[in-house]
Amino acid sequence: MSNPIIEFKNVSKIYADGKDAALSDINFTVDQGEFACLIGPSGGGKTTILKIIAGLEKATTGEVKKPAIIAMTFQGGALFPWLNVYENASFGLNARNRLLNGEEKYSEHKIKTETLNYVKMMGLEDFINKYPAELSGGQRQRVGIARALAVDPQVLLLDEPFSALDAKTTAELHDDLIKIWRTTEKTIVIVSHLIEEAVSLAERVILIKDRKVANIFKIELPYPRREQGLTYHQDVMKIRREFFK
Amino acid sequence: MRHHHRRSEQLYTLIWGPITFLVIFFVGLRLISNVSIFSNILPTGSHTGYFYFLLHALVLTLGRLFIAYCLAVMVAIPLALFSTKSHKMESIFLPVFDILESVPALAFFPILIIFFVRSNFLNGAAILIIFLSMLWNLVFTLVGGLKIIPPDIKGVAHVFGLERLDYLRKVILPAIFPQFVTGSILAVAQGWNIIIVAEVLHTYIPGGTSAQDLLGIGSVLVRAAASGNNDLFVLTLFVMILAIVFLNFFVWQKLLRSAERYRFE
Numbered sequence: 228m229s230n231p232i233i234e235f236k237n238v239s240k241i242y243a244d245g246k247d248a249a250l251s252d253i254n255f256t257v258d259q260g261e262f263a264c265l266i267g268p269s270g271g272g273k274t275t276i277l278k279i280i281a282g283l284e285k286a287t288t289g290e291v292k293k294p295a296i297i298a299m300t301f302q303g304g305a306l307f308p309w310l311n312v313y314e315n316a317s318f319g320l321n322a323r324n325r326l327l328n329g330e331e332k333y334s335e336h337k338i339k340t341e342t343l344n345y346v347k348m349m350g351l352e353d354f355i356n357k358y359p360a361e362l363s364g365g366q367r368q369r370v371g372i373a374r375a376l377a378v379d380p381q382v383l384l385l386d387e388p389f390s391a392l393d394a395k396t397t398a399e400l401h402d403d404l405i406k407i408w409r410t411t412e413k414t415i416v417i418v419s420h421l422i423e424e425a426v427s428l429a430e431r432v433i434l435i436k437d438r439k440v441a442n443i444f445k446i447e448l449p450y451p452r453r454e455q456g457l458t459y460h461q462d463v464m465k466i467r468r469e470f471f472k
Numbered sequence: 473m474r475h476h477h478r479r480s481e482q483l484y485t486l487i488w489g490p491i492t493f494l495v496i497f498f499v500g501l502r503l504i505s506n507v508s509i510f511s512n513i514l515p516t517g518s519h520t521g522y523f524y525f526l527l528h529a530l531v532l533t534l535g536r537l538f539i540a541y542c543l544a545v546m547v548a549i550p551l552a553l554f555s556t557k558s559h560k561m562e563s564i565f566l567p568v569f570d571i572l573e574s575v576p577a578l579a580f581f582p583i584l585i586i587f588f589v590r591s592n593f594l595n596g597a598a599i600l601i602i603f604l605s606m607l608w609n610l611v612f613t614l615v616g617g618l619k620i621i622p623p624d625i626k627g628v629a630h631v632f633g634l635e636r637l638d639y640l641r642k643v644i645l646p647a648i649f650p651q652f653v654t655g656s657i658l659a660v661a662q663g664w665n666i667i668i669v670a671e672v673l674h675t676y677i678p679g680g681t682s683a684q685d686l687l688g689i690g691s692v693l694v695r696a697a698a699s700g701n702n703d704l705f706v707l708t709l710f711v712m713i714l715a716i717v718f719l720n721f722f723v724w725q726k727l728l729r730s731a732e733r734y735r736f737e
Contacts, residue, residue, distance in 0.1 A: 303624070319632040374628075
């Protein structure tokens with residue numbers, strides 16, 4: 228039984244210059260606890276959808292249902308270069324804490340414990356005092372994910388998090404992300420332009436083409452998927468055909 | 473590579489900084505010990521008295537520069553933030569700033585100074601002209617800094633619901649810190665450039681006399697030149713250079729190094 232936590236109903240987005248629609252009549256849902264992937268060619272509108280969910284952009288028309296607490300990671304991690312790993316990872320939690328009142332507020336101890344918990348989960352405990360310039364691309368992305376998870380979001384959004392990473396680091400982060408998803412049972416929405424990545428990670432792949440939802444694919448393979456051989460490649464090929472049509 | 477570069481920079485500061493400082497200090501000390509060169513404008517008395525005279529002048533000059541710099545920072549930051557708030561604001565304000573920057577600060581001075589002469593606040597006139605000469609260097613470097621903040625960094629602040637003041641304090645101001653340091657260096661250099669004009673006010677006051685000049689390194693330099701006292705001129709110049717070198721090594725170089733951490737890759 229479906230329990231949508233994100234719902235797009237006839238959503239369109241036209242930027243202020245009014246030339247072209249960034250999104251046109253988008254309809255889809257993401258269920259509670261689901262791992263969804265938005266995939267499609269560059270400029271198709273994937274990131275715009277993610278930004279609308281995150282509240283960074285507003286839909287011009289249509290209806291968007293989304294939960295209150297959403298966290299997002301960006302390409303390259305988007306870390307603050309003047310903060311160390313711990314300070315970056317606790318940034319979101321500290322910001323959220325300032326919005327809370329009275330008894331709702333977290334104590335310093337709680338903030339520290341929560342942050343360290345996710346820093347450890349991402350394997351960064353030995354890098355707590357390092358600055359972003361001293362980290363590899365993969366480590367920066369891990370800090371970005373720890374920062375997002377620390378606020379205990381209902382939905383975690385990831386905007387092409389692996390686009391600048393090498394194959395080995397990407398594969399490691401794929402495994403970590405699946406582990407986090409299973410452990411925390413968070414709803415995850417990821418944007419990618421790689422079909423193999425989408426099939427490796429997501430339960431549903433939403434293909435965005437020409438600013439519209441072109442198709443939605445349900446992937447029912449067990450994890451880890453790259454080891455599923457023929458069936459994995461069949462799913463990849465099915466999306467590829469639609470992608471290039 | 474980067475490590476090596478930082479190391480050679482440290483070596484440069486460690487070796488050449490103190491050497492330059494000591495050379496200038498001892499040459500200055502040698503000159504300041506020559507009593508005869510101060511006879512026509514400096515108070516008579518002990519060597520220490522002459523030393524304190526120039527030190528006094530330097531402190532007053534630095535005080536004026538500092539106040540003008542603080543005022544320039546206080547005006548430049550809001551101006552830069554306001555003018556880059558949206559594309560529309562940018563298209564309106566940046567051309568206006570361009571025009572204002574190209575008008576020489578001294579063009580306003582003969583009019584502005586009348587107000588300060590009437591209220592007998594000549595230091596105010598000096599600070600104002602230094603402030604005007606500093607302002608645009610800061611504004612334009614800060615505008616440049618604000619425009620290169622990656623959109624994703626702003627996105628992070630938005631996604632985590634940072635409040636306006638926290639956004640300014642924790643994201644925007646640290647993000648423009650490298651440009652702030654560069655702009656400050658340019659602004660203070662501009663301040664040193666104009667210090668002579670700012671302290672020798674009587675040339676801008678209709679019917680003004682040298683009694684209306686302000687004591688400072690700039691005015692001592694002018695008086696030494698006017699009286700043909702070349703030794704004093706060189707000595708004052710040395711004190712000025714010493715102050716600039718000191719500021720460079722112990723303030724700006726340190727700030728530049730710490731600003732490196734604030735740069736986006």
